[in-house]
Amino acid sequence: xxxxxxxxxxxxxxxxxxxxxxxxxxxxxxxxxxxxxxxxxxxxxxxxxxxxxxxxxxxxxxxxxxxxxxxxxxxxxxxxxxxxxxxxxxxxxxxxxxxxxxxxxxxxxxxxxxxxxxxxxxxxxxxxxxxxxxxxxxxxxxxxxxxxxxxxxxxxxxxxxxxxxxxxxxxxxxxxxxxxxxxx
Numbered sequence: 647x648x649x650x651x652x653x654x655x656x657x658x659x660x661x662x663x664x665x666x667x668x669x670x671x672x673x674x675x676x677x678x679x680x681x682x683x684x685x686x687x688x689x690x691x692x693x694x695x696x697x698x699x700x701x702x703x704x705x706x707x708x709x710x711x712x713x714x715x716x717x718x719x720x721x722x723x724x725x726x727x728x729x730x731x732x733x734x735x736x737x738x739x740x741x742x743x744x745x746x747x748x749x750x751x752x753x754x755x756x757x758x759x760x761x762x763x764x765x766x767x768x769x770x771x772x773x774x775x776x777x778x779x780x781x782x783x784x785x786x787x788x789x790x791x792x793x794x795x796x797x798x799x800x801x802x803x804x805x806x807x808x809x810x811x812x813x814x815x816x817x818x819x820x821x822x823x824x825x826x827x828x829x830x
Contacts, residue, residue: 667710698738707731725778726775737763745817746813756810772791775793
């Protein structure tokens with residue numbers, strides 16, 4: 647994968663953010679804890695982050711969540727926006743190692759991807775989100791740590807299943823078409 651930041655990354659940020667926003671209302675509520683749900687949009691965040699890197703992941707997580715909240719709910723809950731940027735950055739940081747674009751998203755890389763996404767989700771939802779909820783919104787600790795734990799579990803399932811499938815399929819297609827070159 648070429649290093650750097652160019653038009654492909656800008657387009658990926660736009661498409662990824664738009665998909666993330668559109669999928670904001672596609673969720674399966676986790677009725678055990680309020681305001682938590684399985685969200686397919688997290689697979690989109692992981693997909694673009696694993697292909698295009700940490701900047702693209704950060705922008706999609708940050709803008710996608712903020713715009714989705716603003717459009718569908720009327721306000722932005724910032725303590726849950728920043729953790730999604732953290733996930734995008736963390737997964738994107740390992741993009742080169744996943745070898746998705748090169749068609750090398752094999753069993754070893756799938757395991758590495760899932761370890762990275764589990765650790766990223768743990769940091770984001772068991773650490774960052776509850777702490778920001780307490781510091782910024784003065785939310786009760788027991789409530790926000792319960793929400794964070796369920797958000798963590800839901801996100802690792804969604805990313806682990808849907809994200810892995812999306813990346814595997816894309817890697818197979820990308821690997822086969824790697825002989826195409828841009829004309830100058």
